[in-house]
Amino acid sequence: MKITFLGTSGGAPTSLRGLSAVAVERGSEIIMFDCGEGTQRQMSKAGLNLNKIEKILISHVHGDHILGVPGILQTLSLLNRERELLIYGAEGIIEFVKAVRRTVWFNPTFPIFVEHVKEGLVCKEKDYSIHTSLTDHVLPGFGYALAEHVRPGKFNPKRARELGVPEGSLWSELQRGENVTLSNGKIIMSKEIVGSSRPGRKIVYTGDTRPSQSIVQLGKNADLLIHDSNYDEDNIEMAEKKGHSTASQAAQIAVEANVKKLVLTHFSPRYETTDLMLKHARAIFQNTIVAEDLLSIEIPFQKNDSG
Amino acid sequence: MKITFLGTSGGAPTSLRGLSAVAVERGSEIIMFDCGEGTQRQMSKAGLNLNKIEKILISHVHGDHILGVPGILQTLSLLNRERELLIYGAEGIIEFVKAVRRTVWFNPTFPIFVEHVKEGLVCKEKDYSIHTSLTDHVLPGFGYALAEHVRPGKFNPKRARELGVPEGSLWSELQRGENVTLSNGKIIMSKEIVGSSRPGRKIVYTGDTRPSQSIVQLGKNADLLIHDSNYDEDNIEMAEKKGHSTASQAAQIAVEANVKKLVLTHFSPRYETTDLMLKHARAIFQNTIVAEDLLSIEIPFQKNDSG
Numbered sequence: 001m002k003i004t005f006l007g008t009s010g011g012a013p014t015s016l017r018g019l020s021a022v023a024v025e026r027g028s029e030i031i032m033f034d035c036g037e038g039t040q041r042q043m044s045k046a047g048l049n050l051n052k053i054e055k056i057l058i059s060h061v062h063g064d065h066i067l068g069v070p071g072i073l074q075t076l077s078l079l080n081r082e083r084e085l086l087i088y089g090a091e092g093i094i095e096f097v098k099a100v101r102r103t104v105w106f107n108p109t110f111p112i113f114v115e116h117v118k119e120g121l122v123c124k125e126k127d128y129s130i131h132t133s134l135t136d137h138v139l140p141g142f143g144y145a146l147a148e149h150v151r152p153g154k155f156n157p158k159r160a161r162e163l164g165v166p167e168g169s170l171w172s173e174l175q176r177g178e179n180v181t182l183s184n185g186k187i188i189m190s191k192e193i194v195g196s197s198r199p200g201r202k203i204v205y206t207g208d209t210r211p212s213q214s215i216v217q218l219g220k221n222a223d224l225l226i227h228d229s230n231y232d233e234d235n236i237e238m239a240e241k242k243g244h245s246t247a248s249q250a251a252q253i254a255v256e257a258n259v260k261k262l263v264l265t266h267f268s269p270r271y272e273t274t275d276l277m278l279k280h281a282r283a284i285f286q287n288t289i290v291a292e293d294l295l296s297i298e299i300p301f302q303k304n305d306s307g
Numbered sequence: 308m309k310i311t312f313l314g315t316s317g318g319a320p321t322s323l324r325g326l327s328a329v330a331v332e333r334g335s336e337i338i339m340f341d342c343g344e345g346t347q348r349q350m351s352k353a354g355l356n357l358n359k360i361e362k363i364l365i366s367h368v369h370g371d372h373i374l375g376v377p378g379i380l381q382t383l384s385l386l387n388r389e390r391e392l393l394i395y396g397a398e399g400i401i402e403f404v405k406a407v408r409r410t411v412w413f414n415p416t417f418p419i420f421v422e423h424v425k426e427g428l429v430c431k432e433k434d435y436s437i438h439t440s441l442t443d444h445v446l447p448g449f450g451y452a453l454a455e456h457v458r459p460g461k462f463n464p465k466r467a468r469e470l471g472v473p474e475g476s477l478w479s480e481l482q483r484g485e486n487v488t489l490s491n492g493k494i495i496m497s498k499e500i501v502g503s504s505r506p507g508r509k510i511v512y513t514g515d516t517r518p519s520q521s522i523v524q525l526g527k528n529a530d531l532l533i534h535d536s537n538y539d540e541d542n543i544e545m546a547e548k549k550g551h552s553t554a555s556q557a558a559q560i561a562v563e564a565n566v567k568k569l570v571l572t573h574f575s576p577r578y579e580t581t582d583l584m585l586k587h588a589r590a591i592f593q594n595t596i597v598a599e600d601l602l603s604i605e606i607p608f609q610k611n612d613s614g
Contacts, residue, residue, distance in 0.1 A: 104368060
């Protein structure tokens with residue numbers, strides 16, 4: 001699972017930072033968190049295939065989080081995409097997409113499914129689920145957690161043969177965690193042959209938000225938390241007023257949610273450098289980094305007893 | 308008058324080329340020809356002040372020509388702009404801007420005037436006028452000509468004193484081209500003191516179009532013609548089908564319109580290089596260049612007898 005930051009500026013773009021968008025590559029698909037203006041070009045610069053996008057998750061309908069959607073719909077139509085595209089988002093996203101389809105002159109070559117999300121499960125796929133929680137912004141907004149399902153432990157065929165388990169349905173039962181009885185009456189425990197189940201990876205994206213306990217819950221034990229860091233401590237009142245977080249506040253959420261790694265993003269264009277933000281955040285949560293446009297991060301699987 | 312190309316790709320952006328937008332700096336204002344996705348960021352890269360934009364002229368409502376407008380409206384509101392912004396464009400632009408204001412969550416801090424243009428005069432300012440003509444695309448589209456008014460000749464105060472014209476209202480009359488009679492009965496001709504009138508500069512932007520006689524008329528004697536060059540000769544049938552021009556066709560229009568300089572732009576992403584396009588165009592019209600993102604061109608005044 002690879003995360004690429006396509007835009008890391010808050011509100012307005014700068015020459016160095018585009019507008020909010022994060023691409024999650026997982027297997028053959030790309031899942032987007034937000035889609036600010038310029039996303040399709042940033043994907044081109046990152047070498048990401050636009051047509052691999054399966055889902056776009058919109059945190060809220062401020063322009064800097066949604067204005068990249070129309071261009072992607074037009075370009076995917078130029079590319080003659082046929083596969084459905086799923087867009088999930090906060091209240092207003094359905095009206096926005098409808099308005100685009102009515103007033104921008106292009107013929108979609110593929111079905112576009114758009115849905116307003118509610119807290120809880122957004123979608124459940126074979127290998128992962130996406131959940132959402134309300135954030136605390138100046139308009140209704142949602143954070144998203146993409147969590148892979150727990151994977152069953154590794155089956156050890158050599159050990160199965162040593163214990164005299166014939167290949168076939170008994171192997172499947174053992175793999176599913178069931179204990180089995182051989183024809184000679186011997187009972188074989190699943191855990192003798194199958195390693196411990198392996199946790200999936202979990203990444204969480206907040207969109208724009210004040211520090212929020214719902215994000216702490218959504219982010220519990222995540223491998224990666226991508227958190228609003230629009231301001232530094234010098235503008236903590238402004239952060240409260242505008243519905244954003246400071247770098248330190250983001251770090252405090254990372255501590256409370258017990259995440260492995262924190263990425264700060266969505267920086268106000270007033271900051272020429274993020275050095276101080278990073279320093280302030282690391283004083284609270286050491287494993288913090290600052291997002292830059294086109295930064296990519298690989299999320300490794302967590303190790304457990306079975307290796 | 309300085310022209311900056313902010314996006315030079317056709318249809319979809321590439322890593323090297325953004326979507327259609329041209330900024331014309333004239334005095335303290337900026338006039339935009341089209342405004343594709345990513346324009347506000349390109350302006351930042353070009354060091355252009357977003358808040359200097361007074362007018363946006365939209366050729367047609369394909370997404371790659373209009374999707375930069377919403378972000379500019381949002382960012383100008385973040386900047387607390389108060390001055391009215393004028394948007395002129397082809398049919399559909401009013402509905403598009405209305406749809407954006409209804410579905411993208413931001414509070415405009417300034418009046419937005421949007422108007423559908425018809426062939427002829429778009430607006431007449433103190434120093435220049437903008438005219439428009441229908442183009443020949445797959446949907447209603449307009450090209451624009453920005454032409455400065457003829458400027459009166461230079462007044463020569465030394466010569467006025469030599470001829471005994473007292474400073475004051477007589478000077479104004481002479482400057483306006485009127486002949487005057489001095490108190491001693493002597494007649495002074497305006498042309499004795501005021502140089503020849505000086506032509507203004509004229510630039511023409513086509514937007515997307517097949518070769519069109521209406522563009523030849525609109526572009527007559529222009530200092531600069533910015534012409535659709537979506538395809539090279541290898542795709543001349545495609546150009547006809549999709550409502551675009553080839554580089555050679557653009558050059559032929561430049562010849563017929565007797566322009567001083569031609570800039571090719573709006574290149575299909577299928578072309579990795581524009582070298583051949585440039586070669587083909589120059590074979591027909593020598594003073595041709597290829598637009599690149601962030602290329603700037605100064606348009607000099609034409610010389611005349613009075614220097």
